[in-house]
Amino acid sequence: MTATLITNIGELTTNAGSSEDRFGTMIDAAVLIERDRIAWTGATADAPDADEIVDAAGRAVIPGFVDSHSHIIFGGDRAAEFEARMAGQSYAAGGIRSTVAATRAATDEELRTRVRGMVDEMLAQGTTTIEIKSGYGLDVAAEERLVRLAAEVTSEVTFLGAHVVPAEYAGRADEYVDLVTGEMLDACAPHAKWIDVFCETGAFTVEQSRRVLEAGIARGLMPRVHASQLGPGEGVRLAIELGAASVDHGTYLTAPDMEALAASSTVLTLLPGVEFSTRQPYPDARHLIDSGVTVALACDTNPGSSFTSSMPFCIAVAVRDMGMTPAEAIWAATAGGARALRRDDVGVLAPGKRADLVLLDAPTRVHLAYRPGVPLVRQVWKDGVAIR
Numbered sequence: 001m002t003a004t005l006i007t008n009i010g011e012l013t014t015n016a017g018s019s020e021d022r023f024g025t026m027i028d029a030a031v032l033i034e035r036d037r038i039a040w041t042g043a044t045a046d047a048p049d050a051d052e053i054v055d056a057a058g059r060a061v062i063p064g065f066v067d068s069h070s071h072i073i074f075g076g077d078r079a080a081e082f083e084a085r086m087a088g089q090s091y092a093a094g095g096i097r098s099t100v101a102a103t104r105a106a107t108d109e110e111l112r113t114r115v116r117g118m119v120d121e122m123l124a125q126g127t128t129t130i131e132i133k134s135g136y137g138l139d140v141a142a143e144e145r146l147v148r149l150a151a152e153v154t155s156e157v158t159f160l161g162a163h164v165v166p167a168e169y170a171g172r173a174d175e176y177v178d179l180v181t182g183e184m185l186d187a188c189a190p191h192a193k194w195i196d197v198f199c200e201t202g203a204f205t206v207e208q209s210r211r212v213l214e215a216g217i218a219r220g221l222m223p224r225v226h227a228s229q230l231g232p233g234e235g236v237r238l239a240i241e242l243g244a245a246s247v248d249h250g251t252y253l254t255a256p257d258m259e260a261l262a263a264s265s266t267v268l269t270l271l272p273g274v275e276f277s278t279r280q281p282y283p284d285a286r287h288l289i290d291s292g293v294t295v296a297l298a299c300d301t302n303p304g305s306s307f308t309s310s311m312p313f314c315i316a317v318a319v320r321d322m323g324m325t326p327a328e329a330i331w332a333a334t335a336g337g338a339r340a341l342r343r344d345d346v347g348v349l350a351p352g353k354r355a356d357l358v359l360l361d362a363p364t365r366v367h368l369a370y371r372p373g374v375p376l377v378r379q380v381w382k383d384g385v386a387i388r
Contacts, residue, residue: 004033004384005050010058010363013327014041015335016350022335023327024350031061033355036383040351059378060364062330064128064356065311066337066347068156069248069269069298072118073111073146074136076102078303085278095304096136096164103136103146111149118301119153122309124388126377128356129337129346131156131298133196135163140184147191156341158194158224159185162212164203177208181215194245195221199235206234213242222342228252229274240264246296246340251280253288262292267340269296270332272317273306285332286323296336297329316372326366355384 007030017024030047032040040048081095103111115132122130132154134146143161150157161180169176185195195216199209203226213223223242227235229249236257239247247261248269261268268288275282288295297314300306308314315329324332338347345354359379360367367376380387 002052003039003050004052004054005047006031006033006054006056006061006357006359007044007047008058009044009056009061011060011365012041012349013060013062013330013365014349015063015331016348023331029061031349031357033381033384036355036385038349038351038353038355041349054379056359058363060360060362060367061349062126062358062360062365063334063347063349064358064380064382065126065333066129066335066341066343067122067127067298067301067311068131068246068296068337068340069133069271069300070131071133071135071300071302072130072309073115073132073134073150074099074103074303075106075111075114076303078307081304082277082307097167099136099303100138100166104139104142108145108149111145112152115149115153118309122301123380123382124377125310125312126358126380127309127311128358128380128382129156129341129343130154131158131194131341133158133160134188134192135160135196137161138163138166140179140187143184144187144191147188151191155193157192158196159188159192159216159221160196160198161185161188162197162204162209164198173204173208177204177211181211185215185219189216189219189221192221194224196224196226198226199238200226200228200230200233202230206238209235209238210242213238213244217242224248224340228257232257236261240266245342248298248300249274250283251275253283258288258291258293267294267296267336269298269337269340270318270322271298271300271306272314272322273299273301273308275321276317277306277308282317282321284323285318285328289324289328294336294339295328295332296340297332298337298340312368312376313372316369319369320372326369330365330368355381357381
């Protein structure tokens with residue numbers, strides 16, 4: 001068995017501290033990797049022998065990012081829509097339909113090339129765990145194809161047939177929900193772990209959303225929900241009622257929403273790339289965290305409202321515009337994302353956890369927010385293997 005020791009780490013963020021310090025920072029530290037797991041963490045002076053030594057030379061190491069919300073399997077491009085939005089046009093859920101047309105027209109190999117290229121792009125920026133949603137097919141064959149291809153690159157696959165109502169079902173949303181909860185779910189459930197729905201004006205009502213989620217739960221899928229992106233609604237409370245792992249967006253939350261989230265096990269996943277791209281107001285993460293809400297950060301990589309795959313960028317925005325400290329933002333992008341996926345083996349660097357690590361070309365984690373836009377990821381390990 002080959003063991004790798006990363007030594008002389010200037011600052012090691014483990015996310016495995018006490019309840020008073022959940023960030024678990026060590027100075028002048030070392031990490032031992034055996035196979036795909038962390039075998040030991042501690043002071044460099046106490047480090048055990050290893051077959052391979054990697055000298056961090058005083059640089060910082062953090063857990064690999066856990067991106068718990070992405071839409072990276074699609075066809076086409078929506079640059080023109082972005083340009084129009086920057087000129088003053090408002091964002092609406094209906095723009096999704098243009099990507100649906102392009103995705104349906106793409107071949108399997110074109111989609112496979114796109115999703116694998118996006119995964120590589122995310123890995124290069126330190127993201128080692130990725131959730132991928134369908135939702136750009138919106139018919140039985142196309143949705144089955146998307147979840148099947150997504151399952152080739154991640155175990156965290158979400159069936160999002162209820163993304164919007166496709167054009168051919170305009171004015172017949174309930175009939176489309178019948179399709180999603182019947183034949184489409186039958187085709188997609190074998191390839192998926194999660195069921196999701198866009199519970200929002202212009203997408204699906206709370207009653208329709210309940211039907212979708214309950215049908216998925218009955219098929220063994222776990223729920224997550226898009227809600228309160230375009231305005232206040234009932235989606236947050238529906239997610240909590242049904243035990244969803246996460247409710248995502250949360251741009252427009254009410255006080256009762258926040259109280260309910262704080263009292264629940266449901267994680268609120270904030271997506272700062274969306275607000276950056278759509279010019280909607282940023283959620284007040286400071287108030288959410290101080291209110292007891294568990295917060296995750298994700299990129300929501302998609303061609304319409306957030307075409308960034310950079311967790312460091314999202315961390316910088318969360319610190320500057322959403323009131324998070326650098327430590328809180330990095331926790332939300334690692335351990336918080338893991339909680340949003342109901343995982344305890346990633347997002348944390350501790351013995352027995354997966355050896356997913358990022359070596360930064362910087363002395364502290366603070367530099368991820370302090371030096372926005374600078375490529376600070378020097379080395380990435382995924383399941384104990386150095387991938388770049």
